Amino acid sequence: xxxxxxxxxxxxxxxxxxxxxxxxxxxxxxxxxxxxxxxxxxxxxxxxxxxxxxxxxxxxxxxx
Amino acid sequence: xxxxxxxxxxxxxxxxxxxxxxxxxxxxxxxxxxxxxxxxxxxxxxxxxxxxxxxxxxxxxxxxxxxxxxxxxxxxxxxxxxxxxxxxxxxxxxxxxxxxxxxxxxxxxxxxxxxxxxxxxxxxxxxxxxxxxxxxxxxxxxxxxxxxxxxxxxxxxxxxxxxxxxxxxxxxxxxxxxxxxxxxxxxxxxxxxxxxxxxxxxxxxxxxxxxxxxxxxxxx
Numbered sequence: 180x181x182x183x184x185x186x187x188x189x190x191x192x193x194x195x196x197x198x199x200x201x202x203x204x205x206x207x208x209x210x211x212x213x214x215x216x217x218x219x220x221x222x223x224x225x226x227x228x229x230x231x232x233x234x235x236x237x238x239x240x241x242x243x
Numbered sequence: 244x245x246x247x248x249x250x251x252x253x254x255x256x257x258x259x260x261x262x263x264x265x266x267x268x269x270x271x272x273x274x275x276x277x278x279x280x281x282x283x284x285x286x287x288x289x290x291x292x293x294x295x296x297x298x299x300x301x302x303x304x305x306x307x308x309x310x311x312x313x314x315x316x317x318x319x320x321x322x323x324x325x326x327x328x329x330x331x332x333x334x335x336x337x338x339x340x341x342x343x344x345x346x347x348x349x350x351x352x353x354x355x356x357x358x359x360x361x362x363x364x365x366x367x368x369x370x371x372x373x374x375x376x377x378x379x380x381x382x383x384x385x386x387x388x389x390x391x392x393x394x395x396x397x398x399x400x401x402x403x404x405x406x407x408x409x410x411x412x413x414x415x416x417x418x419x420x421x422x423x424x425x426x427x428x429x430x431x432x433x434x435x436x437x438x439x440x441x442x443x444x445x446x447x448x449x450x451x452x453x454x455x456x457x458x459x460x461x462x463x
Contacts, residue, residue, distance in 0.1 A: 203304050204306035211374050
């Protein structure tokens with residue numbers, strides 16, 4: 180799984196720590212999410228997408 | 244619905260209270276070393292929460308990734324404890340001198356310490372090691388652990404079978420060689436191999452965002 184969180188975060192000038200605070204998780208969770216090494220719950224994916232003003236589809240890219 | 248800080252506080256309080264009750268019980272039973280080990284274990288597991296509490300005057304979020312890691316570590320520890328209990332029960336049932344010589348309390352204490360250690364290592368693995376290992380490396384790590392586990396089981400079984408056959412008055416070398424030489428060797432290889440990947444992942448560098456310059460951050 181690939182994500183575009185880093186890209187969107189840079190667009191809105193958000194640090195990992197700030198994004199983590201906004202969605203109520205640890206900074207490490209955002210780090211692992213960005214690296215595609217953690218599968219988030221639907222709720223977390225939705226919250227991240229909402230904070231970054233985009234959709235879940237746009238943020239997460241699944242390799243079939 | 245309860246928010247993450249409330250859940251975190253409840254989980255921490257529950258764990259600390261259980262640990263304190265266990266420590267007091269162990270001290271009253273004069274099992275000081277087990278009590279110390281338990282205290283150190285609690286401090287190690289919750290070191291980050293305690294550090295966050297001291298530094299920011301609040302708990303870090305008890306998020307879903309942490310909850311998942313704790314669940315996986317607890318499952319591993321439970322599986323270990325069940326397997327170890329089966330082997331110990333078997334040893335008592337078969338009246339194996341080496342095990343029966345120990346007091347039941349000592350055996351339970353070591354069972355608690357070792358399963359606690361499995362929990363701790365599991366938590367560190369899922370939290371710190373696994374994310375830094377590539378998928379084939381994670382596969383190899385588990386394969387090494389499987390080798391160690393199978394070697395341990397087959398070693399015990401071979402010794403048991405060798406003893407049973409010996410009591411029938413037949414000298415057999417196959418189970419003896421497996422139990423005394425091959426199984427410990429395979430177990431050693433499995434444990435060392437697993438440890439190598441564990442340490443590799445633990446020490447592998449990963450650039451945290453705090454290490455990046457402001458320019459790097461904005462250039463992303």
